[in-house]
Amino acid sequence: MNRKINFSAGPSGLPLSVLEHAQKELISYQNNGFSIMEISHRSKTFEEVHxxxxxxxxxxYGFxxxxxxxxxxxxxHLQFAMVPLNLSMGGTAEYVNTGVWTNKAIKEAKLLGINHKVVASSEDTKFDRIPENIKFSDDADYAYICTNNTIYGTQYKSLPKSKAPLVIDASSDFFSEPLDFTDIGLLYGGAQKNAGPSGVTVVIIRKDLAERLDNDRVPTMLRYKTHxxxxxxxxxxxxFGIYLLDLxxxxxxxxxxxxxxxxxNAAKADLLYDAIDNSKGFYKGHARKTDRSVMNVSYNIAAxxxxxxxxxxEAEKAGMLGLKGHRHLGGIRASIYNVVSLNDVKTLVEFMKEFARKNG
Incomplete structure (x- = not known):
């Protein structure tokens, strides 16, 4: 089987063993004569998967x-609205702006008329870093961050402390490392990076926050308590998405x-960043070194x-997909999620070295 190396930012690759398992069960789940897609979501069979x-x-995660x-x-995108709809209590919602995705979340809060404040931002340096000395108000309704930024290749190395419930968009570093849930009130992410296929959004919410809703005009489907x-x-x-997530x-x-x-993931990132840093200026990373993402490596051919x-x-011809940078930043981006192996990254690094040799 000639499978490509998938460096796409999302949807990303899935483990081959998971795909093969699903393939075997596609028509007859556990030899029961039906597909998991064909049975009731209220059946005992599906509930076991769910x-x-x-x-x-x-x-x-161990919570x-x-x-x-x-x-x-x-x-x-729906969570950008559900968070303020459910968690705002008439006080102030506080956000750290580290790029496109937090910008979109802030825009939704504004659209909904939520009192909000940006307490820190890296926009002035084209989102090449995580802001320093982040301080949330103790009485904020919630404190919102995006832990990893797919476009600009930045990532929090530790979570900011917060007495207010910390809300985290973890879409692109979900399930990539352990997390301390001490301050976390709500953590969410689309499954399509590290957790499964597109179409499933995982929300981990503290029970007291699910009960917080203070607005009886919020539609039933948009209430965490409903779910x-x-x-x-x-x-x-x-x-079917939940079935693949389970696998x-x-x-x-x-x-x-x-x-x-x-x-x-650290070993893969170290190898790739080392190739960029030791390319004698041929390649140049976007993110500040102290804030580099372990999941998404954004860089340019500076030469x-x-x-x-x-x-x-040429990389695509060599069997490597998804290396084109996001339209907001351009350049090159290698997303090295869980399913990408160290050998896959070694293949990319050898290609980079040869490309630089030929074109330097």
Whole structure:
């Protein structure tokens, strides 16, 4: 089988063993004569998958019963609105702006008429860093961050302390490392980077926050409490997506969990950044070194930007997909999520060195 190396920012690659498992069961789930896509989401068979996925998530992150796990739809974009709709209490919602995705979240809060404040931003340096000395107000309704920024290649190395509930968009570094949930009130992410296919949004919410809603005009489907009460079975969920998420969570556990994932991801990132830094100026990373993302490596061909589309095209011919940078930043971007192996990154690095040799 001639599979490509997938460096796409999302949807990203899935573990081959997960795809093969799903392939075998596509027509007859566990030899029962039906596909998991064909049966009721309220059947015992599907509930075992549904709640099994939740149990695996809880085991991976290690949080307790004070949190609920939700499987929703609408991606992170819907969460940009659901967070302020559910968590605003008439005080101030505070945001750290680190790029496109936090900008969109701030825009939704503004659109909804939510009193909000940007307490820190890296916009003045084209989002090449995580702001320093972030301080949230103790009485803020919530404190909002995006831990990893797919476009600009920046990532928090530790979570900011907050007495206000910390709300985290973790879409692009979900399940890549262990997390301390001490200050976390709500953490969410689309599944399509590290957790499964597109179409499933995982929300981990502290139970008291799910009960917080102070607005009876919020539509039923947009209330966290609706979904916590129904255990994410209020309406028909994305059943096949949850099935694949369950398999992916199982794969992660088999691989040693999040501690092992963190070690593998760090090794891959070190190798790739080392190639950029030691290219004698041919390649140049976008993010400040102290804030570099372990998931998304954004860089340019500093020697000649006109070579960038050539690099992407030749890399694709060599079996590497998804290396074109985001339209907001341009250049090159390698997303090295959990499923990307160290050998995959070694292949990219050797290609980069040869490309620089030929074009330097």
């Amino acid at each position: 709640f099994g996925a939740m149990d695996k998530i809880r085991k991976l 307790g019963d004070e949190y609920e796990i939700l499987f929703l739809q609408g991606g992170a 916590t009460d129904a255990k994410s079975l209020y309406n028909t969920p994305p059943t 992916t969570m199982g794969w992660l556990l088999e691989q040693g969990g999040l501690v092992a994932a963190k070690e593998r 000649n930007a006109e070579l960038e589309p050539v690099f992407v095209a």
